[in-house]
Amino acid sequence: MYNILAINPGSTSTKIALYEDEKLIQEKNITHSNEEIEKYEKITDQYEMRYSEIMNFLNEINYDVKNLSAVVGRGGLLPPVKSGAYKVNDVMVDVLKNRPVLEHASNLAAIIAYEMAEELGIPSYIYDSVAVDELDDIARYSGMVDIKRKSLSHALNMRATAISTAEEIGKPYTESNIIVAHLGGGMSVSIHKNGKMVDIVSDDEGPFSPERAGRVPCKDLISMCYKYDQKTMKAKLRGKGGLISYLGTNDAREVEKMIGEGNKEAAIIYEAMAYQIAKGIGELATVVKGKVDAIAITGGIAYSKMITDWITERVEFIAPVHIHPGENELESLVLGTIRVLDGKEEAREYKEEVRV
């Protein structure tokens, strides 16, 4: 039997779970307030706080860490990596601490997992990192020679959802074309073509989300950069964009409450979010020339019937829509780790590629 600890640090939360093989033993979602997070200048400055939260969780449940077989964390913003598992090593930790592609809470997962695992003499892994890059070469062009498109997305939940959707339609993942929309605080939409995530529409290229602006008219954005400093501009795009900027909340349930109370502005803005998500799905259908086997909608907002109905009516002409509410990121991390420990899947050795 394997005892696995899974760690998923998010911008406003640290999610932790303890599994015995596939069975969830305990889990905790610790929420960090804005005031708490704002005290830290860099993500790595949060290390002690996040580490002790995890140790407190294990103490609270009287868990003897010596029983652990492995620790797995959500992979952070490394330069492009392949899908699946990587062993955490010194090189990966050094990149995440000193030169991550972007500052992101998930960068702490591998750092914490490695520290804990090294002390215990057990392995640590990351699985389906946000930096998974399986883009087709044709998808890498932005339209400006200075800027190359990057693959940064909610890969962990999207790949797990694509694999389970393939099972639902009775086709192997490696022989299906599936579009997955992850609808959380941030959003990513991806096309999985014969088992590879060959293109994405996410973050600043995709729909607006509860707290991100998504794709915005860039000439206006350039003008704004002369009015505000970099920190303010970044926050307008990520953290204070989307539903927050229009309606002052990043909680979709709050928005639905406003709509229920007759707020017409909230209704059109909320529907506009669904409209943009549907446009992202339509855009990705062209990647496989319309030959889409299924569309899956996942993430916290997939619990919303209002949103999934609006999206479905716009995209069901493309392919049947499957709703997978919530995200099972901790479970996906654990299942991947079990496949590695069972020898069914190999964990890659992380090496830093020197880029010129």
Ligand SMILES: Nc1ncnc2c1ncn2[C@@H]1O[C@H](COP(=O)(O)OP(=O)(O)OP(=O)(O)O)[C@@H](O)[C@H]1O
């Ligand atoms: N039952 C529900 N109906 C509507 N919206 C919901 C429901 N449950 C959760 N949400 C919304 O889902 C969003 C959060 O989704 P989720 O938990 O997947 O995101 P996250 O993990 O915080 O961020 P990310 O997915 O970017 O990592 C919030 O806006 C929340 O209000």
Ligand SMILES: CCCC(=O)O
């Ligand atoms: C950075 C990749 C995942 C996300 O958009 O939050």
